[in-house]
Amino acid sequence: MTGAELPIGERKARAVEEMFDRIAPRYELVNRVMTLGLDAGWRRRAVRELQLDPGARVVDLGCGTGDLCRVLGRAGLRAVGVDMAAGMLAKAHTAAPLVRADALQLPLRDASVDGAISGFALRNVVDIAACFGEAVRVIRPGGRAVFLEVSEPPNPVVRLAHSFYFRRIVPMVGGLLSDRSAYRYLPASTAYLPTPEELLGLLTGAGFARCRRVQLGMGAAQLLIGTRR
Numbered sequence: 001m002t003g004a005e006l007p008i009g010e011r012k013a014r015a016v017e018e019m020f021d022r023i024a025p026r027y028e029l030v031n032r033v034m035t036l037g038l039d040a041g042w043r044r045r046a047v048r049e050l051q052l053d054p055g056a057r058v059v060d061l062g063c064g065t066g067d068l069c070r071v072l073g074r075a076g077l078r079a080v081g082v083d084m085a086a087g088m089l090a091k092a093h094t095a096a097p098l099v100r101a102d103a104l105q106l107p108l109r110d111a112s113v114d115g116a117i118s119g120f121a122l123r124n125v126v127d128i129a130a131c132f133g134e135a136v137r138v139i140r141p142g143g144r145a146v147f148l149e150v151s152e153p154p155n156p157v158v159r160l161a162h163s164f165y166f167r168r169i170v171p172m173v174g175g176l177l178s179d180r181s182a183y184r185y186l187p188a189s190t191a192y193l194p195t196p197e198e199l200l201g202l203l204t205g206a207g208f209a210r211c212r213r214v215q216l217g218m219g220a221a222q223l224l225i226g227t228r229r
């Protein structure tokens, strides 16, 4: 899969799974290099925004190699990671239990967790509204959800610099360290993301209240936050 073609539906699901299986061995290394280490702070902020007490149970949707699960664990939260790419799970290093499953059909009972979180997985799912809906189903009323995703900086100058970096440098660095076509796809896949207003609308429509968006890294990343009604 390359940036030139953006599949949808079942074809997208299979292509995403196959791509993450392929890049799993060096996924975390490339992440650190390509975000200049900023992603670590963004993940900590995402976990803080859950505002859940130690011991709370949180499902990490599209957990990949378990980066967020580790941050959740350090915050005293009980994480369970879910990802559909077996290759990513095989490379995970976290004490959290991990399950190979689709975030759109979670193997969890209704209202069985206190919160849900995801890091950079939203634009990879086939149906973002369905993903929010499934999070609502498994979170207890009053529980919290935080979705961390990439975003487009609002300032035109920053946006230009960011676009050059994201679309030119990232594929080059990704190509040197890992797989060029995958790291051409990852920036291109931002096209799957609805606008911030639409995302907040989807979150509210799914059953979250007090929905808000926080920009990180001058708008290069965003948090979408909601409380389960």
Ligand SMILES: C[S@@+](CC[C@H](N)C(=O)[O-])C[C@H]1O[C@@H](n2cnc3c(N)ncnc32)[C@H](O)[C@@H]1O
Binding pocket: 016, 017, 020, 061, 062, 063, 064, 065, 066, 067, 068, 082, 083, 084, 085, 088, 101, 102, 103, 104, 118, 119, 120, 121, 124, 125, 126
């Ligand atoms: C960009 S990676 C992010 C991994 C990790 N959350 C992180 O922050 O580093 C996106 C992950 O979402 C997973 N994913 C995409 N769609 C999924 C779905 N429908 N169900 C479960 N996992 C999914 C991919 O397999 C991949 O591991």
